[in-house]
Amino acid sequence: MKKTITLLAAVSIVGGTSATAVSCSFKGDKNKGGTTDPKTTDKESNQVLLKMEVQNYLNEKGTFDSKESAIKDIQSKSDWKTEGIDSLTGSIYGTDSVSSIHIKGKLKKGYIWPRTSAGEFDVTIKINNEKNVEKVATELSTIYFEDENEAKENIKTKFKLISGVDQVSVIQAPMTRSRLKYEVNLTYKNNVEGPEKQEVLINLKNNLSTDIYAANQSISKDNKKYESKPAAAKFIKSTFESIEGVQSTSLVWDQWAPYNYTISIKYDDKSKGPENAEGVIQLKSNLADAIKTAQNIFESKEYKSSSSARTTIESSLKIEGITITDFSLVDDESLLKYNVKLSYSNDYFGPTSISGKLSKYQSAKFDKIEDQTIDMRKTNTILVDLKGNNLANKKISVSSSDNTLVSATYANEKITLRVSDNKNIKAVIKVWDEEEKEDGIEFTAWVLAKPEIVTKLEPEYGWYLNHETTLDIFTNDFDKTKGDSFEITSKLQGVQNSFSVSTYIETSLLQDSQNQQKFILHYKFINALPENAKVQIGLKLNDEIVSTFTLVTKAETNISDTINKTLNDIKNNFNYKVGKESDLEIQVESDLKSINGIEKVYFDWTSKPELTYKVTVFYKLGFTGDKSFINKGTRYEPAKFENAEDIIYDLRKPSNNTYKIYGKNLTGKSLAINSDNNETKVSIARETGIEENGLEFRTITVDSNSIDDTAVHLKIYQVDDTDQNVEINLTIFALPYQSQPNIDWPITGPWALWGDLGRLEIAKNSTKNLNVHINNFHPELGDTVEIKNDKIENISANYSVMKNNDGKATIILSMKWEKSQWWTSFANIELIINGQLNPDGQKRYNILYARAL
Numbered sequence: 001m002k003k004t005i006t007l008l009a010a011v012s013i014v015g016g017t018s019a020t021a022v023s024c025s026f027k028g029d030k031n032k033g034g035t036t037d038p039k040t041t042d043k044e045s046n047q048v049l050l051k052m053e054v055q056n057y058l059n060e061k062g063t064f065d066s067k068e069s070a071i072k073d074i075q076s077k078s079d080w081k082t083e084g085i086d087s088l089t090g091s092i093y094g095t096d097s098v099s100s101i102h103i104k105g106k107l108k109k110g111y112i113w114p115r116t117s118a119g120e121f122d123v124t125i126k127i128n129n130e131k132n133v134e135k136v137a138t139e140l141s142t143i144y145f146e147d148e149n150e151a152k153e154n155i156k157t158k159f160k161l162i163s164g165v166d167q168v169s170v171i172q173a174p175m176t177r178s179r180l181k182y183e184v185n186l187t188y189k190n191n192v193e194g195p196e197k198q199e200v201l202i203n204l205k206n207n208l209s210t211d212i213y214a215a216n217q218s219i220s221k222d223n224k225k226y227e228s229k230p231a232a233a234k235f236i237k238s239t240f241e242s243i244e245g246v247q248s249t250s251l252v253w254d255q256w257a258p259y260n261y262t263i264s265i266k267y268d269d270k271s272k273g274p275e276n277a278e279g280v281i282q283l284k285s286n287l288a289d290a291i292k293t294a295q296n297i298f299e300s301k302e303y304k305s306s307s308s309a310r311t312t313i314e315s316s317l318k319i320e321g322i323t324i325t326d327f328s329l330v331d332d333e334s335l336l337k338y339n340v341k342l343s344y345s346n347d348y349f350g351p352t353s354i355s356g357k358l359s360k361y362q363s364a365k366f367d368k369i370e371d372q373t374i375d376m377r378k379t380n381t382i383l384v385d386l387k388g389n390n391l392a393n394k395k396i397s398v399s400s401s402d403n404t405l406v407s408a409t410y411a412n413e414k415i416t417l418r419v420s421d422n423k424n425i426k427a428v429i430k431v432w433d434e435e436e437k438e439d440g441i442e443f444t445a446w447v448l449a450k451p452e453i454v455t456k457l458e459p460e461y462g463w464y465l466n467h468e469t470t471l472d473i474f475t476n477d478f479d480k481t482k483g484d485s486f487e488i489t490s491k492l493q494g495v496q497n498s499f500s501v502s503t504y505i506e507t508s509l510l511q512d513s514q515n516q517q518k519f520i521l522h523y524k525f526i527n528a529l530p531e532n533a534k535v536q537i538g539l540k541l542n543d544e545i546v547s548t549f550t551l552v553t554k555a556e557t558n559i560s561d562t563i564n565k566t567l568n569d570i571k572n573n574f575n576y577k578v579g580k581e582s583d584l585e586i587q588v589e590s591d592l593k594s595i596n597g598i599e600k601v602y603f604d605w606t607s608k609p610e611l612t613y614k615v616t617v618f619y620k621l622g623f624t625g626d627k628s629f630i631n632k633g634t635r636y637e638p639a640k641f642e643n644a645e646d647i648i649y650d651l652r653k654p655s656n657n658t659y660k661i662y663g664k665n666l667t668g669k670s671l672a673i674n675s676d677n678n679e680t681k682v683s684i685a686r687e688t689g690i691e692e693n694g695l696e697f698r699t700i701t702v703d704s705n706s707i708d709d710t711a712v713h714l715k716i717y718q719v720d721d722t723d724q725n726v727e728i729n730l731t732i733f734a735l736p737y738q739s740q741p742n743i744d745w746p747i748t749g750p751w752a753l754w755g756d757l758g759r760l761e762i763a764k765n766s767t768k769n770l771n772v773h774i775n776n777f778h779p780e781l782g783d784t785v786e787i788k789n790d791k792i793e794n795i796s797a798n799y800s801v802m803k804n805n806d807g808k809a810t811i812i813l814s815m816k817w818e819k820s821q822w823w824t825s826f827a828n829i830e831l832i833i834n835g836q837l838n839p840d841g842q843k844r845y846n847i848l849y850a851r852a853l
Contacts, residue, residue, distance in 0.1 A: 045084030045107050047117035048611040053082050054103055055123045063128035063193065067092050067101050070125045074103065080234060086112030095728045098164045099191030100124045107168045111220040129194030132162045133186065133544035137200045144203045144270045148172065148180060151202045155182055164192030179203055208273035211243045212265065216277040225284040227349045229253065232281045235520050235849060236263060245271025259283070287350035290319050291342070295354055302361035304435065309358050313338060314728065315569075321348030336360065364396070364433040365389040368445040369415075374406075374431075376422050376450040377482070377542060384415040386431065395434040402427045406445055417445055424449045424477070451478040451486070451541055462554040464622060468506075468524035473539070486511070486519060489538040493550060495530045502836050504528060505535050505551065525553045559597050560625035561615065566591050572688065575668035581608055584633040597623030611635060637665040639718045642695075649702045650733045650781060652834070657702045660689075661716055661726065666696040670719040673700065675711040680704040684716065709776050709807050734778045736783050736833050737810075744772045760815070762795065767816040772831060777801075777809035782836055785811055790828035794818060799831075 064070040075330045078087060086108045090101045113119045136158045145151040152170050161170045167189045173477040174182040184198045218224075219236055220636040226232035233251050240249045240263060247266045254260035257280075264276045274364070294316040303309035306329050317324060317340065326341035336358040344350060345483075349455030366388040374382055391413060398415055400408040406427040409416045415431065425447035432440025455474045463469045478484050489801065490501050504527045512518035529535070534550040569593060576584050585603045590617065592601045600618040611633035619625060642662040649657060675682050685699045700716070710732040717725035738744065762768050777783050779801075789797050796816045803809040817825065 014660045017293050018446075026841060027486065042110055042112040042546060043084060043116050045111045045119075047105070047113060047119055047121065050080070050082040050085060050105055051103070051123065053080060054088065056423055056584075058123055058125050063126040065129070065131050066127060067125065071101055074101075076666075084108050084242070097122075098189045099127060109110065124191055124632055125723065127164050127192045127194075129162055129164055129188065129192060130282060133159070133184075133195050133198045135417060136162060137184075137198055141203070142200045144156060144205045146205055146272060148204070151180060151204070152182070155184060155200055155202070157626050159184055159186065159198075162194075164194070173426065192729055194629045203270070203517050205267075205272040206245050206270055208243060208245050208271050211245075212273045212277055214242070215239050215243060216279050219279050220281060223282070225282045225347050227284050227286070229281075229283070232283075233261070236261065236279075236281075238279075240265060244849045245273075262832065263435050277701065282347075282758060284344075284347055284349045285321065286734060287319060287321055287344070291317070291322070291350055291354060292406075294319065295356065299356055299358060302359045302393055303336060304361040309336050309338070313340065317342075321345050322350070333418060359393070359717070361435065362390040363392050363436055363439065363662055364394045366391075366431060366439075366441045369429075369431070369441060371444040371446065372417065373446045373448060374419055375448045376419060377448070378482075380419040382417050382418065382663070386410065386413050386415055397432055397434055399430045400427045400445075401429075419447050422449045424475075425446065448482075449477040451475050451484050453539060453547055457547055457549050460550045460552060462552045463523070463525060464554050464556055465525045465528055467621060468522060471523075473509075473520040473521055475519065475541075478517055478541075480516070481822060483542075485540075485542055488521065488539055491536050491538075493534045493536045495533040497530065501535060504533075506531055507537070523551060525551075554622065556619075556622055556624040557597060558620075558625050559623055560629075563592060563598075563625060563629055564631075567615075567629060571634055573668050573686070575634040575665075576611065577636040580636075581611065581633075584611060584678075585613070588631075590710075594619065606630065634668055636668075638721055639666050639669045639671070639724045640664040641716065641724070644716075644728045645725050647702075647730040648731045648733065651706070651735050652733070652781060652783075659700050659702070660697040661700055661728075662691075662695050662697045663726075664696060666698055671698060672717060672719050674715040674717075675712055677706075677710060679706050680710070680711075680712050680730070682714055682730070702730065702732075705733050706732050707737075708734050724757050733778060733781060735806075736774050736775045736778070737832075739773045739830075744770060762815060762817050765817055767814060770813040770815075772811040772813055774809045774811060774833065776807050777803060777833075779803070782834070786835060787813075787828040787833040788832060791825070792818075794825035795827040795829070797827075 014203050034270065057074075058070060061070075061073065064073070071092070074088050074090050080088065084107050084740050086105070086106045089104050090102055091104070100122045102120065102122050105113075107113065108118070140155060140158060143154070152172070156168050159165055166189045166721075169185040171183045171185070173183055180202050182200045184200055184294055186194060186198065189195055213758055218239060219232075226235065233253075236250050237251055240246055247268045249263050249265050251261055251263045254262070256407055259282065260278065260280050265273060267273060288582050298309075298312050298316045301312065304310065310327065310329055313329075314327070316326065321344050323343045323345070324340055325343045326339075328339045330337040337354060337355070338358060339355040341353045356775065366386065368685050369384060369386070372382060372384055372533065374380070394411050398408040398410045400406045402425060405421050405423060406429075407418045407420065407424050408429050409418075410431070415429070417429065419425070425445075427445045427447070428442055429445050430440055430442045434437075452475060453473060454476050456473065457473075461471065475486065478486060485511065488507060490505070490507055492499075492501050492504075505523055505525050507521070507523045509668045510520050510522065511521060512658070517642075523537075529552065536548060536550050538545045539547045545610065567588065570584070570587055572582075574587060585605075589601050589603055592598055597620050598617055599620045601617040604614045604616070605616050606612045612630070613632065614628055614630050616628045617625065640663050644661055645721055647659050661684070667690075671684050672684045681702050685697075685701075689697050689699070691697065700714075704710070712730040712732060714728045714730055716728065760768060760770070785799060785801060787797050787799055789795070793818075796818050798814050800812045800814075801809055802812065811831070813829075813831065815829065
């Protein structure tokens with residue numbers, strides 16, 4: 001009977017820093033690796049002896065680089081002394097010790113393990129990490145780090161991964177800029193040994209920031225410009241990618257700023273730097289089009305010699321940015337072959353060379369041009385064909401002998417003559433080739449002016465209804481033989497109705513028989529225009545309206561009221577004696593003819609004894625009124641004066657100076673006044689007034705400069721009949737004044753300081769009186785006296801008035817010292833009459849300076 005053995009295998013591969021470990025674990029039946037043959041008697045193998053043998057073997061071997069190297073050594077050995085051992089396998093599986101490995105034995109056929117063992121056990125080894133430490137240091141020296149911190153952290157991590165390493169400390173030692181040296185201090189766990197110090201050299205990545213910045217600056221350095229954006233992009237990428245350490249780049253253009261670029265940069269493992277750079281480029285100006293334009297121009301010309309061709313080409317190619325580096329020109333019969341090599345300044349580019357053929361010059365030959373006429377009635381511009389031979393590509397010039405009035409220009413075998421003023425002009429036109437001026441031609445241009453109106457017309461004219469008038473209109477250059485016509489048009493303006501303009505006005509335009517440039521416009525308003533309406537007149541010369549103006553009706557001035565007033569004034573202000581009736585006729589005709597607007601006056605008596613008459617009036621143009629007027633004159637009767645009351649003129653109220661003198665038959669009389677006082681002027685008005693009761697009066701006006709009260713005798717009389725008179729007494733009340741100031745107003749003491757002021761000294765505790773004499777003082781007329789005192793507390797002042805019947809008065813001014821102190825007191829005392837200081841140039845008051853001693 002066979003015995004089935006089930007073998008379960010677990011295989012693990014452990015990755016470490018220094019080696020790969022393989023561990024195996026086997027599980028079987030109770031024989032655990034022994035024979036299964038039932039016919040054989042199995043022997044037991046001693047696990048304890050085997051473990052001792054293996055441990056002794058490892059101790060004799062000394063140290064190992066790692067657990068893996070120890071397992072490899074054990075597994076390679078086959079001559080184990082312990083009985084029944086076929087082979088051993090080792091594993092780090094199942095142990096946490098850094099210095100122990102797990103051993104599992106395989107028995108030979110016929111052997112089994114004791115029931116108390118399984119053929120598996122752990123043994124310890126000694127580990128020497130010298131090679132592992134050296135290997136890690138070597139690996140670190142091949143890596144490039146961003147900076148010192150990254151390098152330091154990597155050193156710690158790498159060394160801690162070495163099996164058996166307990167503690168790691170790293171100290172930096174000074175080295176070069178891109179290479180650093182570190183000293184690593186190591187401590188180990190039990191049964192592990194190795195170098196306590198290890199020197200590690202590491203590399204920092206090369207920082208290319210400065211190189212990247214310099215490269216980016218070089219893109220636009222010295223105002224560098226590019227022929228195109230693709231060319232610029234190629235140059236930019238190559239500039240950056242030429243930097244050692246730059247692995248690749250990619251470039252994009254800004255969407256909104258099309259000449260702004262951003263380049264992204266990737267570096268190799270040994271380098272670092274900015275991830276991108278930005279900049280702006282400038283493009284060169286492409287001069288290809290400008291060169292082609294210049295080439296077309298100088299190739300379109302003809303040249304007399306190679307030197308002139310060379311000069312023209314060089315001049316045409318004097319374009320900013322171009323430098324001619326080489327020029328060749330070959331004279332080949334009728335052609336000139338050229339080749340020009342070009343170079344450009346930094347801001348420009350274009351073709352490196354141009355070449356072509358030029359035509360040799362052939363003289364222009366002009367055909368004769370007949371004299372030309374420019375009729376301004378039709379146009380102010382004409383085109384004249386220029387014909388001949390070899391005209392193409394020639395620089396042909398034209399001129400006018402009167403260029404300010406007749407201009408001449410040439411283009412495309414056409415001469416353009418343009419007239420700038422409407423005048424009869426003769427101009428000589430010359431035509432020539434600039435290359436051969438002596439072979440030119442000339443012809444005459446005659447300008448015929450069109451008719452025009454020279455009269456300066458107002459925008460509006462007016463005339464009176466049913467009166468014809470005329471308006472002279474002058475023209476220049478009007479000639480019926482040339483078909484000229486001149487007529488007028490008319491239409492109503494400012495109103496809409498169905499009536500024709502002829503309903504309101506008659507018009508005609510006639511040419512003067514002696515002067516064909518003079519026209520006379522006749523017009524007459526036959527009906528009044530509607531309100532706000534006007535007649536628009538258009539002056540049409542050769543079927544073209546050249547001027548317009550409006551006609552309106554003028555309103556005639558009615559002067560009937562003026563005539564009636566004039567006739568009534570004659571009736572009211574003049575009278576006529578028997579036998580003097582003709583004076584009335586003369587007066588009427590004279591006064592009416594003096595009125596503006598009256599042409600003639602015809603006087604007819606209707607009743608001479610009654611002085612009634614009729615006048616027929618003829619008016620001047622623009623005036624109207626009644627055709628006739630009836631009125632009457634006033635028969636002479638002597639003036640009869642009423643008994644007049646005496647009158648009073650008070651100079652205190654100078655505007656109340658008019659008085660009425662009553663009587664009968666005063667109208668039309670010449671009255672006068674006599675006065676017995678030369679200082680008083682009295683006048684009498686010419687106009688006669690009438691009161692409501694029918695009584696007539698004249699007004700007299702009084703004006704006087706009297707200083708003192710005055711009585712004046714007046715006599716009013718009729719000039720042509722002095723027996724008719726009236727006598728009146730006029731009393732004039734003059735203004736009051738101080739009659740003897742130098743006597744009444746004392747001046748004592750040497751007080752020149754106070755000028756013309758009156759000065760008075762008052763003894764202590766005494767009273768002084770002054771008698772001030774006043775003329776024309778009438779309290780009944782409102783005269784008043786006032787005392788002003790600026791120091792009433794020093795000196796008191798009072799007054800009383802003594803008046804005589806003749807208007808003379810004495811004012812008694814009493815002043816008393818009021819102060820009790822011993823020193824001198826002062827006061828300014830003013831005497832004021834009627835509250836006035838000096839209203840009419842006469843001295844009305846005095847100021848008294850009083851001093852109390």
